[in-house]
Amino acid sequence: MNEEYLWDKSGEPDPEIQQLEQILGTLRYQPKALELPNDIQVVRRNRYLPLVAIAATILVALLVAILWFSLQNRHTDLPQQAIVSPTIPSAPTPIVPGLEKKEEVVKSPSIDRHREIVAHNSPRRTRSEPAAPSKEALLVKEQLMTALRLASEKLNLAQRKAQGPAPNQIRNQHKVG
Amino acid sequence: MKSLFQRLPRTLLLVALLVIAPAITARAQDPKIQLAHLDHLAAKANETVDVNIDERLIQLTIKLFDDKDEDEAKIKKLVQGLKGIYVKNFEFDNDNEYSSADVDSIRSQLREPSWTRLLNVTSKREGNVEVYISMSGSQINGLAVISAEPKELTIVNLVGPVDLEKLSKLEGNLGIPDLGVGPTKPKTKNEQ
Numbered sequence: 001m002n003e004e005y006l007w008d009k010s011g012e013p014d015p016e017i018q019q020l021e022q023i024l025g026t027l028r029y030q031p032k033a034l035e036l037p038n039d040i041q042v043v044r045r046n047r048y049l050p051l052v053a054i055a056a057t058i059l060v061a062l063l064v065a066i067l068w069f070s071l072q073n074r075h076t077d078l079p080q081q082a083i084v085s086p087t088i089p090s091a092p093t094p095i096v097p098g099l100e101k102k103e104e105v106v107k108s109p110s111i112d113r114h115r116e117i118v119a120h121n122s123p124r125r126t127r128s129e130p131a132a133p134s135k136e137a138l139l140v141k142e143q144l145m146t147a148l149r150l151a152s153e154k155l156n157l158a159q160r161k162a163q164g165p166a167p168n169q170i171r172n173q174h175k176v177g
Numbered sequence: 178m179k180s181l182f183q184r185l186p187r188t189l190l191l192v193a194l195l196v197i198a199p200a201i202t203a204r205a206q207d208p209k210i211q212l213a214h215l216d217h218l219a220a221k222a223n224e225t226v227d228v229n230i231d232e233r234l235i236q237l238t239i240k241l242f243d244d245k246d247e248d249e250a251k252i253k254k255l256v257q258g259l260k261g262i263y264v265k266n267f268e269f270d271n272d273n274e275y276s277s278a279d280v281d282s283i284r285s286q287l288r289e290p291s292w293t294r295l296l297n298v299t300s301k302r303e304g305n306v307e308v309y310i311s312m313s314g315s316q317i318n319g320l321a322v323i324s325a326e327p328k329e330l331t332i333v334n335l336v337g338p339v340d341l342e343k344l345s346k347l348e349g350n351l352g353i354p355d356l357g358v359g360p361t362k363p364k365t366k367n368e369q
Contacts, residue, residue: 059193140230141238147228147264148252151333152347154322158306159345161298 208311208319209336210286218267221274226266255343261336272327280325
């Protein structure tokens with residue numbers, strides 16, 4: 001079989017190949033203009049959708065900014081300090097030096113735990129060993145107790161003043177007098 | 178379409194208001210009162226107690242309370258829901274070291290509808306004591322006490338659900354250090 005016909009059609013043609021050419025030739029590309037059917041409906045995208053998306057994005061960004069600023073203000077409004085004057089007689093341990101260490105009170109336990117997990121790669125061990133309370137935490141606990149005592153004391157003072165002197169006291173005064 | 182473009186800004190503004198307004202309202206009803214402007218009194222005071230404990234510190238401290246100890250368990254239960262404990266106490270050597278404006282600046286923050294004055298005791302000799310509560314529905318979500326005595330000014334502000342009965346029972350119990358602040362309470366039989 002002469003294969004040159006297959007390359008450049010220069011040799012003697014093979015009838016089988018010619019037959020195939022005739023069959024497949026009907027499917028070859030035939031250039032013609034594009035014809036669109038008349039009943040096609042063009043669907044238009046809603047033009048306002050991008051605007052809504054932009055507005056929604058701006059709104060969300062605005063809300064996040066407000067939230068962030070409010071949180072920032074909250075933190076700056078509440079400086080983490082707790083001072084009890086050292087001259088107060090019955091509260092020896094509170095608390096002047098605690099001022100600068102307040103942030104450490106909050107951050108130190110989580111940081112330490114993280115370090116342990118990274119170093120030992122054994123989270124179960126860190127869970128099973130409860131961390132000893134830091135000095136700062138104990139300090140805050142004492143401040144909390146002091147604050148509660150003051151709150152309770154002033155509340156009781158108000159109640160006592162509102163109720164006036166106890167009836168027993170008045171009766172005793174009459175007996176003595 | 179055109180009407181939609183005209184309505185869009187209004188709709189967005191309305192949505193923004195609906196979202197932002199509750200947040201602003203919630204902030205306005207925050208039962209935390211500002212006490213920072215009283216700091217100047219610390220220079221005049223003989224003794225000062227200044228406690229600022231926010232929710233984070235409360236949650237941190239709660240872990241230190243021993244549930245097996247009855248007293249500590251009581252305090253833990255009392256403190257558990259609180260979001261802030263703020264106390265300022267100034268004791269002076271002389272009378273009139275603080276001004277009525279200092280007290281008014283606190284009082285002005287305790288206005289209705291969020292705050293209600295529960296108690297007001299006025300005494301020329303012993304000073305005034307006022308107790309305010311902030312309500313959220315049927316629950317107390319804030320407490321403020323102003324005790325303005327001639328030589329002592331105390332402001333207490335608890336933020337969060339407060340059990341007044343349990344709080345008032347704390348005095349003289351629980352091993353809380355006695356600061357000698359305020360009039361001496363008569364000793365009970367157990368204490369004697």
